[in-house]
Structure formats: C-alpha cells, structure tokens
Amino acid sequence: xxxxxxxxxxTATTAKMKVSGAEAVIRCLLExxxxxxxxxxxxAIMPVYDELYKFRDKLHHVLTRHEQGAxxxxxxxxxxxxxxxxxxxxxxxxxxxxxxxxxxxxxxxTPMVCITGQVARHxxxxxxxxxxxxxxISTPVTKWSYQVTRASEIPxxxxxxxxxxxxxxxxxxxxxxxKNAQFEEFxxxxxxxxxxxxxxxxxxxNPARIExxxxxxxxxxxxxxxxxxxxILGKAETELKxxxxxxxxxxxxxxxxxxxxxxxxxxxxxxxxxxxxxxxNLLTNECDxxxxxxxxxxDRVTGDLSTYAKQARVVHFEIDPAEIDKNVKTDVAVxxxxxxxxxxxxxxxxxxxxxxxxxxxxxxxxxxxxxVIKNDLFPEKEKLTMGEVIEKINKRTGGDAIVVSDVGxxxxxxxxxxxxxRTKSNITSGGLGTMGYALPAAIGAKMGAPKREVVxxxxxGGYQMTIQELGTIFQTRVPVKIVVLNNDxxxxxxxWQQLFxxxxxxxxxxxxxxxxTIAKGYHxxxxxxxxxxxxxxxxxxMIASEEAYxxxxxxxxxxxxxxxVPSGASVSDCRLE
Amino acid sequence: xxxSYTVSVYSENNIGLLNRISAIFLKRHINIExxxxxxxxxxxxxxxxxxxxxxxxxxxxxxxxxEKQIEVIKxxxxxxxxxIYQETALFKIKSSLLFDERQIQNIIKQSNANIVTVARExxxxxxxGRRHETDALYDELAPFGIMQFVRSGRIAVSKTEMNISALxxxxxxx
Numbered sequence: 001x002x003x004x005x006x007x008x009x010x011t012a013t014t015a016k017m018k019v020s021g022a023e024a025v026i027r028c029l030l031e032x033x034x035x036x037x038x039x040x041x042x043x044a045i046m047p048v049y050d051e052l053y054k055f056r057d058k059l060h061h062v063l064t065r066h067e068q069g070a071x072x073x074x075x076x077x078x079x080x081x082x083x084x085x086x087x088x089x090x091x092x093x094x095x096x097x098x099x100x101x102x103x104x105x106x107x108x109x110t111p112m113v114c115i116t117g118q119v120a121r122h123x124x125x126x127x128x129x130x131x132x133x134x135x136x137i138s139t140p141v142t143k144w145s146y147q148v149t150r151a152s153e154i155p156x157x158x159x160x161x162x163x164x165x166x167x168x169x170x171x172x173x174x175x176x177x178x179k180n181a182q183f184e185e186f187x188x189x190x191x192x193x194x195x196x197x198x199x200x201x202x203x204x205x206n207p208a209r210i211e212x213x214x215x216x217x218x219x220x221x222x223x224x225x226x227x228x229x230x231x232i233l234g235k236a237e238t239e240l241k242x243x244x245x246x247x248x249x250x251x252x253x254x255x256x257x258x259x260x261x262x263x264x265x266x267x268x269x270x271x272x273x274x275x276x277x278x279x280x281n282l283l284t285n286e287c288d289x290x291x292x293x294x295x296x297x298x299d300r301v302t303g304d305l306s307t308y309a310k311q312a313r314v315v316h317f318e319i320d321p322a323e324i325d326k327n328v329k330t331d332v333a334v335x336x337x338x339x340x341x342x343x344x345x346x347x348x349x350x351x352x353x354x355x356x357x358x359x360x361x362x363x364x365x366x367x368x369x370x371x372v373i374k375n376d377l378f379p380e381k382e383k384l385t386m387g388e389v390i391e392k393i394n395k396r397t398g399g400d401a402i403v404v405s406d407v408g409x410x411x412x413x414x415x416x417x418x419x420x421x422r423t424k425s426n427i428t429s430g431g432l433g434t435m436g437y438a439l440p441a442a443i444g445a446k447m448g449a450p451k452r453e454v455v456x457x458x459x460x461g462g463y464q465m466t467i468q469e470l471g472t473i474f475q476t477r478v479p480v481k482i483v484v485l486n487n488d489x490x491x492x493x494x495x496w497q498q499l500f501x502x503x504x505x506x507x508x509x510x511x512x513x514x515x516x517t518i519a520k521g522y523h524x525x526x527x528x529x530x531x532x533x534x535x536x537x538x539x540x541x542m543i544a545s546e547e548a549y550x551x552x553x554x555x556x557x558x559x560x561x562x563x564x565v566p567s568g569a570s571v572s573d574c575r576l577e
Numbered sequence: 578x579x580x581s582y583t584v585s586v587y588s589e590n591n592i593g594l595l596n597r598i599s600a601i602f603l604k605r606h607i608n609i610e611x612x613x614x615x616x617x618x619x620x621x622x623x624x625x626x627x628x629x630x631x632x633x634x635x636x637x638x639x640x641x642x643x644e645k646q647i648e649v650i651k652x653x654x655x656x657x658x659x660x661i662y663q664e665t666a667l668f669k670i671k672s673s674l675l676f677d678e679r680q681i682q683n684i685i686k687q688s689n690a691n692i693v694t695v696a697r698e699x700x701x702x703x704x705x706g707r708r709h710e711t712d713a714l715y716d717e718l719a720p721f722g723i724m725q726f727v728r729s730g731r732i733a734v735s736k737t738e739m740n741i742s743a744l745x746x747x748x749x750x751x
Contacts, residue, residue, distance in 0.1 A: 135593055135596075136596060139593065139596050139597050139600055140597075140600045140604065143647065144647045145593070146593070147592075147593075164647055196647065197589070197650070197745065198588065198589050198647065198648050198649055198650040199647045199648075320645065321641060321644070322638070322641035322642050322644065322645050324641075325637075326638060326641070
C-alpha cells in the first residue's frame with residue numbers, strides 16, 4: 001500500500017483528528033456518500049459496530065439474517081441506484097458467507113465494497129478462533145482485495161476500495177481489517193482516491209476505430225445490435241436509443257441489458273440467449289454486421305461459438321480490453337467507456353430504416369407468439385402459467401416496477417415477459433445464476449429506490465435458500481412485494497432432466513412448507529392463488545399494499561421455458577417446443 | 578499448438594498479487610513451469626517472469642486477464658526466440674569425488690560451471706545457462722552421485738524494448 005503513489009484529492013472534511021480505526025471506517029463510508037449498509041455483527045467486527053451505534057443517525061445499518069443476504073442486498077441497492085453497495089461482516093464464517101454475493105457481483109460487474117473483520121494482527125496465520133484467509137478465498141472473485149493490519153491504512157484502503165469498485169468496469173472489492181487496527185487510534189484525515197498508477201479504468205478512445213466501426217455499420221444491409229449491461233453501467237441509455245433510432249438497426253438485449261431500452265421500443269426485438277427470443281437468436285446468424293455494445297458474449301448468449309455469427313463482421317464496443325476476442329473474434333474493437341464511444345459514433349452514422357430486414361424479425365416474432373408467447377401469457381389450459389402472472393404484474397404496474405428475479409424458470413419467464421419503461425429495472429443474477437439472490441436483492445433495491453415499486457419474482461426453490469430474510473423485511477418494514485411462483489419443483493433443472501436426462505427427476509421435486517404460514521409468522525400479509533380467476537385481484541391487492549406483501553401463485557408443475565437454445569447448440573437451433 | 582511462452586509482468590510490489598496472478602493460470606488449468614519474482618530496474622516495481630506451455634490464443638487471453646489486475650502495470654508475452662533467458666542450477670557433490678574422480682574436474686571445466694564453495698564433506702557447483710545445458714551437466718554428474726540439486730526459475734529479458742519507465746511516466750502524468 002505504501003508503495004502505491006495514488007493521486008489523492010483532499011476533501012472538505014480532512015482536518016486531522018485522533019480516532020480509532022473503527023471510527024475511521026465509519027467516517028470513510030460517510031465521506032464516500034454511503035448512507036445505507038448491510039451486515040451482520042460478530043466478534044472481529046465489533047469495534048466497528050460499536051461505532052455504528054454512535055453514528056446511527058448518519059449511517060443506517062440494516063441487519064440481515066445471514067451475511068449472504070447482506071451481500072445480495074448491497075448488490076440490489078447498487079443495481080437499483082448505480083451507487084456502490086456496502087456489506088459488512090465479521091471474520092471467519094461471516095466473511096465466507098459473503099463470498100457467494102461477492103462472486104455474483106464480480107461476474108455481473110456490480111460495484112460493491114465489502115468490509116470484513118479479522119483476528120488481531122498477532123494472531124494471523126495461527127488458525128485463531130474465527131480466522132480464515134479471506135483475502136486468499138476472495139482473490140479470484142474480487143476486483144481487488146486488501147488486508148489492513150494498521151489503523152492508519154484504513155482511509156487509503158477504503159478510498160481505493162470505493163474508487164476501484166465504481167470506476168471502469170465496476171466490481172466488488174473486499175477490505176479485511178484486523179481487530180487491533182479497529183482499536184488503534186491514529187490521526188484521521190480522508191482523501192478521495194482519483195487515480196492509481198497501475199490502474200487504468202477506461203482505455204483511451206481511438207477515433208480511427210470509431211470511424212472504422214461507423215463505416216462498417218453504414219455499409220451494412222442487415223445490421224444487428226446486441227446491448228448488454230455495459231449500457232446501464234456506463235449510463236449510455238440515451239446514446240443507445242439515439243443510435244438505434246438514427247440507424248434504424250434492430251436491437252436485442254442480453255439478460256442484464258434489459259431495461260436499458262424500453263421494452264416497447266419498436267426497434268427492441270427482445271432478448272438473446274438460451275431462453276431469449278426466437279427472432280434475435282436466429283437472426284444473429286443472418287445479420288451481416290453484428291454490433292455488440294457493452295456485452296461480453298457470454299456462453300449463454302452465444303451457444304456454440306463455432307457457429308455463432310460466422311457470416312457477420314463483428315464490431316465490439318467494450319470497456320474491458322480482456323473481453324475483446326475472448327469468445328468471439330471481432331473485426332473492429334472499439335475500446336472505451338460506451339457512452340463516450342457512442343457519442344463519438346453518433347454523428348458518423350447515416351440515417352436508415354432497414355425495413356425489409358425488420359420484417360424478418362417481425363415474421364419470426366409472429367411464429368414465436370403463435371407457438372409460445374400466446375400460450376404463456378393467455379393460456380387456455382386449466383393450470384396457471386408463470387407468464388400470465390408476469391403479464392398481470394405488467395398490467396398493474398404499467399412497466400414502471402423494478403423486477404428482481406431469482407434464478408430458474410421463473411427468472412427466464414420474468415426476463416422474457418416483464419415490461420420495462422425505465423432503466424435499472426431488471427435486477428437478476430446473470431452470470432453466476434445464484435439461487436437465493438432475489439429476496440435480499442429486492443430489499444436492497446427497494447431501500448435504494450424507495451419511490452419505485454419493487455417486485456421480487458422467486459421460485460419455490462430459490463426462495464428457501466434465503467427465506468430467513470423475511471425477518472429483515474419484517475424488522476425494517478421495507479415494502480417489497482414478493483411473488484413466489486410455486487411449481488413444487490426445481491423447475492429449470494427438472495426441465496433439463498425432462499429434455500436431456502430421460503425424465504429422471506433426480507432430487508428436483510420439492511415438498512414445500514406452508515409459505516403463507518411462514519410469511520404470517522414474520523407478520524407479512526400473504527395470499528395464495530391457485531385459480532386463474534383469483535389472480536387479478538390478488539395482484540391488485542399486492543400492488544395496492546403499502547407494506548410488504550407475499551403472494552404465492554401455484555403454477556403448472558411441469559411447464560417448460562421455450563424458446564430454448566440447448567446448452568452447446570447453435571443459436572440457429574433455437575427450439576420453440 | 579502449444580509452445581513455451583515467457584509472460585513478463587510489471588507490477589506494484591504488493592502483498593497478494595502473486596496469488597492473484599497464479600490464480601489466473603490455475604483457473605485455466607495451465608501449469609506454471611517456472612516463476613521468478615524480483616524487483617526490476619524501477620524502484621518499487623516488481624517483475625514476474627512466468628514460463629508456461631500453452632497456445633498463442635491462451636497466452637494472449639492470460640495476459641489480458643493479468644493486465645486487468647489493479648496492481649499490474651503492464652504484462653507481455655514472448656516466445657523463447659524473442660527472449661534472452663537463463664536459469665541457474667546448484668549441484669551439491671561429495672568432496673571426495675573431486676579427488677577420486679578426475680573426470681569431474683573436466684566436466685566442470687568443459688561445462689563452464691563454477692565451484693561456489695568447497696567444504697570437507699561436499700562442494701557446490703553453480704551452472705547458469707539454458708535448460709538443456711543444466712540438464713546436460715546433470716546427466717554427466719548423475720552417475721557419480723548428486724547429493725542435492727536445485728534449479729532456479731527462468732529469468733529473461735526481451736530482445737525488443739519494453740519501455741516500462743516511459744509507460745510509468747505516462748501513467749503519472751495522465
């Protein structure tokens with residue numbers, strides 16, 4: 001740390017004063033604008049909690065029921081607000097319980113600072129009580145991690161942590177602080193970090209690449225845009241919309257890119273990927289120029305790489321140089337912050353309509369509607385579908401809600417059918433696919449965006465992985481709306497077993513508890529719906545509720561999510577049934 | 578096709594970075610053949626020299642991932658032809674052999690190895706060179722009995738310039 005020559009900027013409140021390391025932690029968080037943090041106390045972090053008590057008017061701490069809940073809540077907060085989420089835990093098991101959330105944040109580029117307590121410096125490496133090598137454990141799943149063993153290191157470490165977490169391609173940072181460092185007193189002053197010698201958050205923009213990209217896009221007969229979460233993280237929604245409207249290029253989103261462009265935008269053709277829409281998946285293999293904006297060609301998007309967009313020239317707008325040519329070879333790589341590069345690109349793009357090419361999307365969309373969407377949203381069969389529940393929520397919220405989904409069939413259905421008018425409205429675990437994500441993430445999202453309706457869509461499996469966070473909801477009175485789509489199965493695994501493992505439903509059927517009784521145990525109003533005619537009223541009741549509300553909808557047990565690109569298959573083999 | 582690549586990493590001299598860098602190889606199941614870390618020509622800047630067998634696509638991606646690490650200033654990769662490289666081996670041999678087996682003295686002389694120390698019970702030979710040279714010396718000495726043998730990781734400099742000082746200056750002025 002001492003060897004790093006960061007350029008540091010003095011902030012207004014940097015007058016030196018003698019404080020403990022624990023107090024310094026709180027003061028650093030306040031300097032960075034944190035007002036809400038999530039965590040769970042324990043022995044090695046107690047000095048910080050003691051200071052939190054003192055500062056409780058300025059820094060609100062939310063006690064979750066498990067550290068994983070704290071990490072996911074911090075993620076939900078970060079995704080809904082665009083700010084850095086903060087989670088705090090004790091050493092040993094407290095710290096390891098954060099890891100799933102940290103790994104999730106790493107793969108989904110969520111800005112998060114985690115602070116863990118650690119045994120005292122003289123005990124490090126002795127297998128002391130509740131000691132784990134959390135730096136070693138977290139190394140592969142953090143953007144940066146650092147162990148502080150002296151109080152005087154705390155301001156620099158936390159200033160760097162926030163800078164690294166939020167800049168460039170965002171990500172999680174872990175700062176581990178030994179107990180002695182929390183007790184030690186030192187002269188506190190705070191300087192925000194604005195640069196680190198070895199770290200270049202944004203690659204420099206090369207105007208020549210942008211000109212090449214523009215020429216390629218202008219010459220295309222069948223151009224196609226896939227946008228990812230980079231648009232949201234880079235605050236480039238306006239530029240994306242302007243580009244699409246000027247160029248007339250049909251566009252599709254990745255799972256995490258959803259809500260960057262309003263769902264109903266006429267040039268939005270849906271979602272790509274394993275359970276994405278038929279037209280954009282298929283036409284990826286027919287476009288002549290593929291323009292990737294802030295997305296990373298995840299294997300769930302590309303399917304078989306050897307057949308993916310082979311006919312197309314590929315233009316990739318990306319902030320992270322390591323993503324270029326990682327999965328898909330590009331013809332033109334436009335490095336940089338996507339908002340800045342799109343700003344440069346826009347004036348070079350010709351007005352266009354691409355009407356014939358659009359019709360190809362519309363035609364395929366009609367096929368998907370007929371074979372899949374109609375049956376999902378307006379079913380004629382007796383049992384309820386997941387799709388019609390999402391449709392009812394759309395109708396009631398007008399597409400203005402933040403939809404937080406867990407992982408599984410319901411997630412894909414929510415991503416396929418939820419309508420988004422506003423950005424930062426789709427919060428889900430994309431890269432890691434973490435079951436148990438949605439309930440705590442919804443708590444964070446609602447606290448971060450209290451004026452917005454936050455609806456968590458969860459499966460009966462994932463719900464039970466962090467169900468204890470109902471306690472956090474009860475205690476904080478955060479008015480999140482929880483919808484469990486209950487099919488008494490680990491639905492997505494069951495779907496794979498049906499399609500690829502001869503219907504051998506090994507350990508996927510769930511015998512579930514009475515979710516309503518559980519919700520009521522936490523004093524959360526709850527209702528179960530088993531019939532279609534009750535659904536409308538129940539959704540209305542839920543949305544109208546001014547407090548938290550739990551809605552269980554019992555849906556068809558063995559429904560499948562289609563379209564589907566089977567794992568490792570070509571996107572051209574997108575199956576409709 | 579796999580070949581031997583030398584990955585050079587210039588980084589801040591910070592605790593934990595070795596862990597981060599080695600994890601990048603581990604994650605991709607690439608075995609590190611040799612790894613040397615030391616301070617380089619610039620104060621407080623460490624240089625890793627890592628040798629591993631892989632194909633060019635892999636090494637390019639690995640270097641990309643290494644460069645993503647916050648404390649890494651710059652990473653490069655080179656083939657054996659593009660570098661000047663050496664390693665050092667130490668051989669511990671019974672002192673009696675030095676007098677009983679005259680051939681040993683010839684082997685030492687012909688291989689341009691140096692005697693580092695001579696004690697009553699043993700003497701130590703140092704040989705610096707390429708892997709095949711230390712291997713050849715090993716093969717020649719092995720029949721007489723080697724008490725201990727150790728080889729260092731590879732150290733290498735590129736034939737082309739790696740202008741780190743200028744790059745650092747640029748970073749600082751940015």
